[in-house]
Amino acid sequence: MAETIICVDCGGPCQRMPFEPPELGWQPGDVVVYRCRDCADVWYVEVDDDDLDDDTRPASERPPGGYRDDY
Ligand SMILES: [Zn+2]
Numbered sequence: 001m002a003e004t005i006i007c008v009d010c011g012g013p014c015q016r017m018p019f020e021p022p023e024l025g026w027q028p029g030d031v032v033v034y035r036c037r038d039c040a041d042v043w044y045v046e047v048d049d050d051d052l053d054d055d056t057r058p059a060s061e062r063p064p065g066g067y068r069d070d071y
Contacts, residue, residue, distance in 0.1 A: 001032050001051050005043065012038030026052055 004013045014034035030047040
């Protein structure tokens with residue numbers, strides 16, 4: 001999951017809460033909370049399979065079957 005998202009309301013940065021990922025990594029169906037720094041709105045984002053692939057590495061550098069930061 002991204003550490004920040006863009007606020008739908010004001011376009012400001014929304015910080016993930018908690019900042020640290022879960023011990024076992026994000027799982028599809030987890031709900032991640034983001035709070036907007038500018039307007040303090042809170043956004044709830046459900047993790048899906050696509051979110052688990054949202055790092056910046058090229059696909060060719062990932063091991064088959066996906067990649068987890070904490071492995
Ligand atoms: Zn906002």
